[in-house]
Amino acid sequence: MKYASIVFAVIIVLFMAIVPPVMGGYAVQALTSYLISGLLALAVGLITGYGRLFNLGVGANFGVSAYAVAILTHQGITEPFTLFAVAIIAGVVVSLLFAFYALIASGVEYLMLTFLTTLAFASIPHAANDLTGGDNGLTVNGGLRVSFGLSPLAGNGFYWFVLGIVVLCTCVSWYVLASQTGKAIQAIGRNPSRAAAMGYSVAQYRVALTVFSSVIASIGGWLFALQRSFVFIDLLGLANSTNGLVYALVGGVDSILGPLLGAALLRALTDQLSRGSTQSSLYIGIVLMLVVYFLPDGLVGLWRSIRARYGLQFSRPTPELGEKQHGIN
Amino acid sequence: MGSTNLTIRARLAVGLCGLTLALAACSAPAATTPAATTAAAPPAAGKPAATTAPAVAAGGATTAAPTGTPIKVGIMDDVTGVGAIEGALMRVSSELAIQRANASGGINGHPLQPIYVDPKGDANQAQQLAQQLAQQDNVDVLSGGIFSPECLGVQALAAKLQIVYVPLNGCASDALTTKSCDKYTFRVYPAGRQTTDTAVAYEVKTFGPKWAIIYPDYALGQSDLATSKAALAKNGGEYVTEIPVPLGEANVTPYVTKVPTDGSVTVLNVRATGSDLARVMSVIQQFGINQKVAIVTALGKESFAGVYPEALNGAIITGTRPSDGLPGNADDQKYMDDWLALAKKNPDLIGPLGGVDHVTPGNNNGYNAYMSMTALVLAMRKANFTGKADTEKLVSAFETLTVPQGPDFPDGQLIMNKDDHQGRTTYYLLKINGQKEEVVQSFPADQLPTIGDCKIA
Numbered sequence: 001m002k003y004a005s006i007v008f009a010v011i012i013v014l015f016m017a018i019v020p021p022v023m024g025g026y027a028v029q030a031l032t033s034y035l036i037s038g039l040l041a042l043a044v045g046l047i048t049g050y051g052r053l054f055n056l057g058v059g060a061n062f063g064v065s066a067y068a069v070a071i072l073t074h075q076g077i078t079e080p081f082t083l084f085a086v087a088i089i090a091g092v093v094v095s096l097l098f099a100f101y102a103l104i105a106s107g108v109e110y111l112m113l114t115f116l117t118t119l120a121f122a123s124i125p126h127a128a129n130d131l132t133g134g135d136n137g138l139t140v141n142g143g144l145r146v147s148f149g150l151s152p153l154a155g156n157g158f159y160w161f162v163l164g165i166v167v168l169c170t171c172v173s174w175y176v177l178a179s180q181t182g183k184a185i186q187a188i189g190r191n192p193s194r195a196a197a198m199g200y201s202v203a204q205y206r207v208a209l210t211v212f213s214s215v216i217a218s219i220g221g222w223l224f225a226l227q228r229s230f231v232f233i234d235l236l237g238l239a240n241s242t243n244g245l246v247y248a249l250v251g252g253v254d255s256i257l258g259p260l261l262g263a264a265l266l267r268a269l270t271d272q273l274s275r276g277s278t279q280s281s282l283y284i285g286i287v288l289m290l291v292v293y294f295l296p297d298g299l300v301g302l303w304r305s306i307r308a309r310y311g312l313q314f315s316r317p318t319p320e321l322g323e324k325q326h327g328i329n
Numbered sequence: 330m331g332s333t334n335l336t337i338r339a340r341l342a343v344g345l346c347g348l349t350l351a352l353a354a355c356s357a358p359a360a361t362t363p364a365a366t367t368a369a370a371p372p373a374a375g376k377p378a379a380t381t382a383p384a385v386a387a388g389g390a391t392t393a394a395p396t397g398t399p400i401k402v403g404i405m406d407d408v409t410g411v412g413a414i415e416g417a418l419m420r421v422s423s424e425l426a427i428q429r430a431n432a433s434g435g436i437n438g439h440p441l442q443p444i445y446v447d448p449k450g451d452a453n454q455a456q457q458l459a460q461q462l463a464q465q466d467n468v469d470v471l472s473g474g475i476f477s478p479e480c481l482g483v484q485a486l487a488a489k490l491q492i493v494y495v496p497l498n499g500c501a502s503d504a505l506t507t508k509s510c511d512k513y514t515f516r517v518y519p520a521g522r523q524t525t526d527t528a529v530a531y532e533v534k535t536f537g538p539k540w541a542i543i544y545p546d547y548a549l550g551q552s553d554l555a556t557s558k559a560a561l562a563k564n565g566g567e568y569v570t571e572i573p574v575p576l577g578e579a580n581v582t583p584y585v586t587k588v589p590t591d592g593s594v595t596v597l598n599v600r601a602t603g604s605d606l607a608r609v610m611s612v613i614q615q616f617g618i619n620q621k622v623a624i625v626t627a628l629g630k631e632s633f634a635g636v637y638p639e640a641l642n643g644a645i646i647t648g649t650r651p652s653d654g655l656p657g658n659a660d661d662q663k664y665m666d667d668w669l670a671l672a673k674k675n676p677d678l679i680g681p682l683g684g685v686d687h688v689t690p691g692n693n694n695g696y697n698a699y700m701s702m703t704a705l706v707l708a709m710r711k712a713n714f715t716g717k718a719d720t721e722k723l724v725s726a727f728e729t730l731t732v733p734q735g736p737d738f739p740d741g742q743l744i745m746n747k748d749d750h751q752g753r754t755t756y757y758l759l760k761i762n763g764q765k766e767e768v769v770q771s772f773p774a775d776q777l778p779t780i781g782d783c784k785i786a
Contacts, residue, residue, distance in 0.1 A: 025464065026460070026461055026464040029460055030457075033457060126546065126547055126548075129548065133504075133548075134548035134551070135477060135478065135547040135548035135549065136477045136478060136481055136502050136504050136548045137452065137477070137478040137481055137482060139485050139509065153460070153489055228453075228456055228482070228485075228486075229485050229486075229489065230452075230456065230481065230482040230485045230486075232453075232478040232481075232482060234451065234452060234453065234478070235453075271461060274458060275446050275458070275461070
C-alpha cells in the first residue's frame with residue numbers, strides 16, 4: 001500500500017516536471033508562483049493542522065525572509081547561497097518569538113499573541129524606511145545572479161528549481177511527520193495534557209514544530225524574493241498569513257499535499273476571476289464560505305470521503321502523502 | 330451515516346461552487362477586448378467601450394476604423410477595493426483616450442485593444458496579473474496600477490520583460506522616476522516636488538509663512554512632508570506643527586484637533602488621500618478649523634464624490650486641470666462632454682465618483698489617466714509602433730515626446746524628460762469657491778522643476 005502511494009507521488013512529480021514545460025507559455029510561470037504560495041500554506045498546515053497551534057504569524061516568517069534577501073542585495077550581497085542562508089536564519093529568528101509564545105500560551109491567547117505580533121511586523125517597514133523602502137517596497141537587485149543564473153520569467157530552469165525544492169520540503173515534512181517525533185507532535189496537538197502525562201515534553205516538541213514550519217515558510221519567502229524581484233509591506237502583514245491559512249483550509253489543513261493543492265487552486269481561481277469579473281472578491285468569498293462549511297476537511301477530506309464511499313484504498317491511513325494523520329491519540 | 334452526510338455536503342459544495350463560478354463567468358468581465366463595432370458605446374464596468382465613432386478624435390479629423398493587427402494594452406485598473414475612485418477615473422479616461430485614438434485611425438492603422446484586469450490594490454496580485462498579461466495575453470504595453478507598491482512592482486517586472494510600462498494615475502511615489510527610474514517606465518503627469526514647488530511660493534505670499542501639516546504617516550505622506558518642507562524653506566516659510574496620522578486610522582479627531590488655532594499657524598496643508606481625506610475634512614469642518622487657518626490640499630472634487638465639503642470653501646488646491654474645465658477652452662469642453670457622456674452611461678462604475686449626478690473627471694486622477702493614455706498613443710504613432718517587437722522604437726519616441734496644448738492635451742503642454750522618463754505638464758493653482766474652482770495661477774510645463782537627478786543609462 002505504501003508502495004502505491006510512493007508511485008502515485010512520483011507520477012505527480014513527473015507530471016509536474018514534464019507537462020507544464022511541454023505546454024509552455026505562461027503556465028510554467030503561474031505554477032512557479034503557486035508552488036511558492038504552496039510552501040507558505042504547507043508551513044501553516046504543519047503548525048495549525050498537525051500541531052493545533054493557531055499561529056497567525058507564519059506569513060511574517062515568509063515576509064521577513066523575503067525582505068532579508070532584498071535588503072542584502074541592496075547592501076551589495078548577491079551571492080545566492082549567502083542570501084539563502086540569511087533568509088532562513090532571519091525566518092528562524094522570528095520563529096523563536098513564536099516558539100516562545102507556544103511555551104507561555106495556548107488557545108485564543110496564543111492566537112492573539114501571534115496576531116498582534118504580525119501586526120507589529122507589518123509596521124517595521126514604516127519604522128525603517130531607508131532600509132526597507134517603507135510603503136514603497138524594495139526591489140531585489142543583482143539580476144539573475146541571486147537566483148543561481150536561472151530566469152524566473154523565461155525558460156523552465158527556475159520552475160524545475162522551485163519544483164525540486166517544494167518536493168524536497170514535502171518529502172522532509174512527510175518524513176518528519178511519519179517519524180516518532182511527528183507522531184508525538186500530532187499527539188500533543190490533539191491532547192497536550194494526555195501527551196504530557198505519557199511523558200512527552202510538550203514545550204520541546206512545540207518549539208521544534210514552530211521552527212520547522214518556519215523554515216518551510218522562510219524557504220517560500222526566499223523563493224518569492226527571487227521570483228518577483230520585489231518585496232512589499234503586505235508580505236509581513238496579516239493578509240499574507242491569512243492567505244496561507246485559507247490555502248491550507250481549502251486544500252485540507254491536516255495533510256501535506258492539501259495545502260499545496262489549496263494554494264494552487266485558490267491562486268488560479270483568484271487570477272482567473274480577477275480577469276473575468278469586477279466582482280471577483282465576492283465570488284471568491286462565496287466559494288470560500290461554501291468550502292469551509294461543506295468541506296471542513298478541505299479537498300483532501302473530499303477525496304478521503306469519496307475513497308471511503310467507493311472503497312478505494314491506495315494506502316494505509318497513517319502518515320502518507322495527502323493522508324489524514326492519526327498517529328498517537 | 331457520517332460518510333453519507335459528508336458526501337451530500339460535498340456534492341452540495343461542488344454544485345454551489347460551480348454555480349458561483351458560473352455566475353462569475355456571466356458577470357461583467359474585467360478583462361476585455363474591444364468590439365470592432367461601428368457604434369459608440371459606453372465603457373461598461375469591465376466591458377470595453379466600442380472603439381470607434383466618437384464625433385471628435387484626439388488626433389484630429391475622424392478617419393476610417395483601423396483594420397490592422399490590434400495592439401494590445403494591458404491595463405491594471407483597481408476598480409474594486411480602496412482604489413475604486415482612482416480606478417473608476419482610470420477606466421473612463423483610458424477608454425475615452427482609446428476610443429479617440431481608434432476613431433482617428435488607431436496606431437497607423439492598428440486598433441488599440443485594451444485588456445483590463447483588477448488587482449484590487451494588491452501588489453502581489455498586480456505583479457502576477459502583469460506577468461500574465463505580458464506572457465499569456467502577449468500585450469504589447471503594460472499600464473495602470475494605482476498604489477506605489479503595485480506600480481514599483483510592475484515597474485521591476487516590466488524592466489525584466491523589456492516591455493513599456495505607463496502608470497495612468499496614482500503611482501505618486503517619487504521613487505518611480507527617481508531612484509527606480511528605468512528605460513521602460515514613463516510617468517506622464519507631475520509628481521513629487523513638481524507639484525509642491527509650484528504652489529508653495531504663492532501660498533506663502535498669500536497666507537503667511539507659519540504652516541501646519543497633517544499627513545499620512547507612510548512613504549507617500551513622509552515624502553510629501555519632505556518636499557513641501559524644502560519648498561517652504563526656499564520661500565521663507567516653515568512648519569510650526571507636523572501631525573502624522575497612522576496608516577488606516579479611522580478616528581482622526583485626536584490628530585486634526587492638534588492643529589493650533591491660536592494664530593501661531595495661518596495655513597494647514599492637508600496631505601491625506603482617499604477616504605482619509607474625507608474624514609479629515611469632516612473633522613476640520615466640525616471644529617471650525619477652516620475658519621481659523623487657510624486650507625491647502627491637492628485632491629479635488631473627485632475625492633469628495635463630486636461635491637466639495639463646506640470646509641474647503643476658500644481652500645487652495647492644485648492639479649493638472651480644473652475639475653470643471655478651463656473657461657472658454659473649446660477643446661477642454663469637448664473633453665469634458667465626452668468624458669461625462671462615457672461615465673454617465675455606466676452608473677455602476679462611477680458610484681464612488683458621486684454617481685451620474687455628481688461625477689467629474691476631477692482635477693488630477695481622471696485627467697492624468699487620459700493624458701497618460703493619450704501620450705502613449707502619440708508616442709506609438711510617432712514610433713510607428715506595431716507591436717512589442719518595436720519596443721525600442723517606442724522608448725525612443727516616448728522619451729522625447731512633447732505635445733502642445735490642443736485637442737489631445739486640452740489643458741496644457743506635455744514635455745517628457747529623457748533623463749528620467751518623468752513628464753511635465755501645465756499645472757494649476759485653484760481656489761475653491763463654493764462648488765467652483767477659480768484658476769489662481771497656472772504654471773506652464775517648462776516651468777515645472779525636474780523631479781530628481783535620475784539618469785537612465
